[in-house]
Amino acid sequence: MDEKQKSLLLKASSQFPIPPGVKFSYGTAGFRADALILESTVFRAGILAAMRSMKTRSMIGMMITASHNKISDNGVKIADPSGGMLTQQWEPFADALANAPDSDSLLRLITDFSKKENIVFDGTFRAEILLGRDTRPSGESLLEAAKQGIHSIVGSVGIDMGVVTTPQLHWMVRARNKGMKGSELDYFEQLSSSFRCIMDLNPGGSVNSVDNKLIVDGSNGVGGEKIESLTKMLDGLNIELRNSGAGVMDILNEGVGADFVQKEKVVPDGFGSNDVGKRCASLDGDADRLVYFIVPSADTNKIDIVDGDKILSLFALFVKEQLSIMNIKGSEYNSYQPCLGVVQTAYANGASTHYLKELGLAVTLTPTGVKHLHRKSEDYDIGIYFEANGHGTILFSEKFLSWLEDKREELASAPEDSQQKKAVLRLLAVSNLINQAVGDALSGLLLVEAILQYKGWSIHDWNALYQDLPSRQLKVIVKDRTAIITTNAETEVLSPMGIQEAINAETAKYPQGRSFMRPSGTEDVVRVYAEASTQDAADSLANSVAKLVDKYLGISNS
Ligand code: G16
Numbered sequence: 001m002d003e004k005q006k007s008l009l010l011k012a013s014s015q016f017p018i019p020p021g022v023k024f025s026y027g028t029a030g031f032r033a034d035a036l037i038l039e040s041t042v043f044r045a046g047i048l049a050a051m052r053s054m055k056t057r058s059m060i061g062m063m064i065t066a067s068h069n070k071i072s073d074n075g076v077k078i079a080d081p082s083g084g085m086l087t088q089q090w091e092p093f094a095d096a097l098a099n100a101p102d103s104d105s106l107l108r109l110i111t112d113f114s115k116k117e118n119i120v121f122d123g124t125f126r127a128e129i130l131l132g133r134d135t136r137p138s139g140e141s142l143l144e145a146a147k148q149g150i151h152s153i154v155g156s157v158g159i160d161m162g163v164v165t166t167p168q169l170h171w172m173v174r175a176r177n178k179g180m181k182g183s184e185l186d187y188f189e190q191l192s193s194s195f196r197c198i199m200d201l202n203p204g205g206s207v208n209s210v211d212n213k214l215i216v217d218g219s220n221g222v223g224g225e226k227i228e229s230l231t232k233m234l235d236g237l238n239i240e241l242r243n244s245g246a247g248v249m250d251i252l253n254e255g256v257g258a259d260f261v262q263k264e265k266v267v268p269d270g271f272g273s274n275d276v277g278k279r280c281a282s283l284d285g286d287a288d289r290l291v292y293f294i295v296p297s298a299d300t301n302k303i304d305i306v307d308g309d310k311i312l313s314l315f316a317l318f319v320k321e322q323l324s325i326m327n328i329k330g331s332e333y334n335s336y337q338p339c340l341g342v343v344q345t346a347y348a349n350g351a352s353t354h355y356l357k358e359l360g361l362a363v364t365l366t367p368t369g370v371k372h373l374h375r376k377s378e379d380y381d382i383g384i385y386f387e388a389n390g391h392g393t394i395l396f397s398e399k400f401l402s403w404l405e406d407k408r409e410e411l412a413s414a415p416e417d418s419q420q421k422k423a424v425l426r427l428l429a430v431s432n433l434i435n436q437a438v439g440d441a442l443s444g445l446l447l448v449e450a451i452l453q454y455k456g457w458s459i460h461d462w463n464a465l466y467q468d469l470p471s472r473q474l475k476v477i478v479k480d481r482t483a484i485i486t487t488n489a490e491t492e493v494l495s496p497m498g499i500q501e502a503i504n505a506e507t508a509k510y511p512q513g514r515s516f517m518r519p520s521g522t523e524d525v526v527r528v529y530a531e532a533s534t535q536d537a538a539d540s541l542a543n544s545v546a547k548l549v550d551k552y553l554g555i556s557n558s
Contacts, residue, residue: 001111005121005154009047009110012152013103016043016145024098025482026091028369028521031098032066032075035138039145044097045076046129046149047110050156052090053127054119056081061173062158063166064133064142065286068259069522071252074138076146077166079130083174083437085371123155130176132161132169134222134286135245135252139163165222165287167440174437191443192233194433198450199236201422201429213238214449215280217268219257220245223287223441230442237449242270258284258291258390258441262308263473266301273298279459281448282390283441288370289390290441292448294459306463309344309352311448312386313465315394316342316361318451319382319430325423326407338400341380343373346491346516347388347473347529355466365489369521370439391439394447396431404428469512471531472542478526478553481519490518499552506544510537515545526553 061079078086133139175182218224224244292306366372377383381400386392515530530542
């Protein structure tokens with residue numbers, strides 16, 4: 001590294017001292033904390049993004065968001081050249097960078113790591129970072145910090161895409177690195193044209209006129225604004241947007257949004273007795289999560305949640321059906337058997353896993369975090385992953401897509417009503433519609449709507465695929481959540497010693513009982529999950545496990 005680069009880094013980083021007494025950690029989906037203490041972290045993440053761009057000789061993405069967290073928090077997610085999350089191999093460097101106590105140690109870290117990774121700071125490569133932010137008020141100043149970090153590496157540029165959803169930014173990074181057009185308009189055009197294509201192939205008509213309207217809870221975040229733009233480009237979808245964030249009292253993620261409805265299972269703000277029986281959906285703060293729900297009766301504030309597990313089940317059923325339409329016995333299609341697999345986490349409702357296995361699918365569990373599920377899904381020709389909280393997508397391998405393209409050509413002269421031809425065209429359209437970079441509430445919503453239309457199903461038909469086991473999630477505040485070590489896709493605790501045996505003993509008391517605890521990677525809490533044969537039993541098991549967490553790790557334990 002030459003003297004010019006060194007002094008640029010030293011000077012710029014001295015403007016962004018780290019706050020005293022805080023330890024930053026690259027968690028489940030990047031850095032996340034109270035926005036007031038994040039400037040140095042985002043500045044340093046800018047340096048990291050520029051270095052990653054130099055290493056990969058590709059464009060990198062940086063999204064300023066704290067997604068489902070409260071409005072006063074913020075964070076940063078980094079997108080690799082594929083559009084997926086930053087490679088986990090660089091996470092320890094990200095941690096070290098964020099916590100380097102001063103400019104000199106920061107410089108030493110950068111020098112050592114760049115030597116190890118063969119990154120040469122000679123300014124000859126133009127590192128490009130695509131920048132986006134959600135609607136949080138702290139986003140603008142943090143974006144400036146990110147730009148300062150990027151500019152402190154000679155030859156690096158930040159391209160500001162403004163306020164976008166997280167999946168839009170990931171999609172843009174992927175598209176641009178593939179040499180395709182990657183603006184917001186291109187994103188909307190790809191989604192709307194592939195949606196239209198699937199709808200045109202549908203057996204006909206809408207579900208029914210009463211059920212045709214979808215009511216969307218925008219979580220008072222960026223998703224609302226974007227869904228309005230998208231809807232303008234679509235025919236055949238009647239969307240009513242609520243919680244768009246336009247009002248002064250509309251607070252991001254507060255009493256609204258996918259995280260709230262999925263965890264609390266109660267009616268979000270802006271919805272009520274007039275919505276009984278209707279098809280409703282919630283996005284989260286940066287629109288990378290999607291869940292559906294039904295208000296079952298005017299007499300209760302409880303909802304029936306149609307969560308990520310049900311979306312996964314719907315997608316798996318549809319894809320499997322299309323594959324079997326193509327796979328006529330004795331035909332040439334038998335020569336290649338694409339492998340379809342599904343990926344879940346420990347939060348997946350036991351009933352969903354049972355249903356998917358009954359469908360004959362390979363089901364794998366990974367730890368929480370799309371970075372884990374996404375990577376596992378790449379093992380399949382068609383990998384479908386979803387977290388119960390509504391994060392997920394469908395990945396298509398290059399091999400499978402080129403096989404589909406060959407089939408399309410072969411079937412070009414087949415009659416228009418050829419079922420095989422339609423199945424091939426449908427799957428190709430799905431691969432264009434569903435975001436291949438990361439889970440995306442907008443593209444996921446369009447695919448759900450298209451499949452419901454294809455099957456002629458109401459949300460009630462869909463929800464009846466299987467009945468969820470009653471479950472409960474709780475948060476427990478502890479002294480130090482980093483003291484917890486889990487294993488086996490987070491279903492068991494190795495440390496602190498003894499707690500797993502205690503959890504097992506509690507769980508054994510409940511028919512169909514299952515429970516686990518894990519440290520959150522986005523909030524300073526421990527999460528507890530329990531399911532059992534009745535809601536009372538699930539609540540009681542969750543409370544007992546929460547008490548154990550408190551006993552072994554809690555603040556009251558100090
Ligand atoms: C992020 C991750 C998700 C994860 C969620 C909660 O979501 O992308 O994969 O499920 O955090 O993680 P944790 O339980 O560790 O707090 P988001 O929507 O907040 O970006």
